[in-house]
Amino acid sequence: MFAVLLQGKSIVVTGGNSGIGEAIVLAAVAEGANVVIDYVADPEATTSLIAKVEGAGGRAVGVRADVSQPADLQALVQQAVDSFGRLDVLINNAGIETRTSLLDTSEADFDKVVAVNMKSAFFGTQAAARQFISQGGGGLVLNISSVHEDWPMPGNIAYCVSKGGIRMLTRTAGVELGPHDIRVINIAPGAVATPINAATEADAAKMKALDAAIPLGRMAHAAEIADIAVFLASGKAGYMTATTVVVDGGITQGSVGL
Numbered sequence: 001m002f003a004v005l006l007q008g009k010s011i012v013v014t015g016g017n018s019g020i021g022e023a024i025v026l027a028a029v030a031e032g033a034n035v036v037i038d039y040v041a042d043p044e045a046t047t048s049l050i051a052k053v054e055g056a057g058g059r060a061v062g063v064r065a066d067v068s069q070p071a072d073l074q075a076l077v078q079q080a081v082d083s084f085g086r087l088d089v090l091i092n093n094a095g096i097e098t099r100t101s102l103l104d105t106s107e108a109d110f111d112k113v114v115a116v117n118m119k120s121a122f123f124g125t126q127a128a129a130r131q132f133i134s135q136g137g138g139g140l141v142l143n144i145s146s147v148h149e150d151w152p153m154p155g156n157i158a159y160c161v162s163k164g165g166i167r168m169l170t171r172t173a174g175v176e177l178g179p180h181d182i183r184v185i186n187i188a189p190g191a192v193a194t195p196i197n198a199a200t201e202a203d204a205a206k207m208k209a210l211d212a213a214i215p216l217g218r219m220a221h222a223a224e225i226a227d228i229a230v231f232l233a234s235g236k237a238g239y240m241t242a243t244t245v246v247v248d249g250g251i252t253q254g255s256v257g258l
């Protein structure tokens, strides 16, 4: 008899019906977790993901919630409690980008990126931490940040600013919440083959340049990020907090080789 890593854990995944979020849902369920799948668009994708989870003998519920709204984040936490009795892990995964430079970014676009990517992580962490403290036993907030929490990406500045904010959120909240046995960790993926990169993947010249810049020679599969999320959510990572795990195929350490 082999143990599974997340048996009976109650996990919320924001933006859980696409890309990295979807891969995390499937990987977590395969390790015995029960999952609340947050989505803001494409309810059909959520329905078919839930069918896949149930077909594999797992449990998942879908909730439409806009993560830029703190009340919606609170509703997600409540859904985990109502459906599965408690919350063990919140995964702040939902994210967007504008691919605009400092000179071109409108106030509305800036506000939207910061609200969806960073404000959501702040108030999601707050809602989850309050629940962890009231139920007892600690918990984990896992933020899907980006290598761009640290690494400039000219032409995508609002995204970088939002991810940089998540970097400091994780460090400060991790320190504040450690005495409650609540861990806060970021995963910083490099380039991952998901819908957010559809335009890049459709451009052969861009893909060639990108693959050449990555020491492992290719984008990540979403499942390769999900596997790290499962490890961090398990008891095997119980001493990790207030830090970032970089999963980037080496791109941020690469050199131009001149």
Ligand SMILES: NC(=O)c1ccc[n+]([C@@H]2O[C@H](COP(=O)([O-])OP(=O)(O)OC[C@H]3O[C@@H](n4cnc5c(N)ncnc54)[C@H](O)[C@@H]3O)[C@@H](O)[C@H]2O)c1
Binding pocket: 014, 015, 016, 017, 018, 019, 020, 021, 038, 039, 040, 041, 065, 066, 067, 068, 093, 094, 095, 096, 116, 144, 145, 146, 147, 188, 189, 190, 191, 192, 193, 194, 195, 196, 197
């Ligand atoms: N794909 C990459 O190369 C890459 C690299 C580093 C970090 N990331 C991060 O990974 C996370 C997931 O992105 P992905 O690559 O899977 O892309 P994706 O576009 O497939 O997924 C993003 C998800 O967020 C959801 N979302 C957007 N706005 C929302 C809102 N207001 N409320 C709730 N959900 C909302 C989308 O509907 C979608 O489900 C993002 O935070 C992204 O910044 C991705």
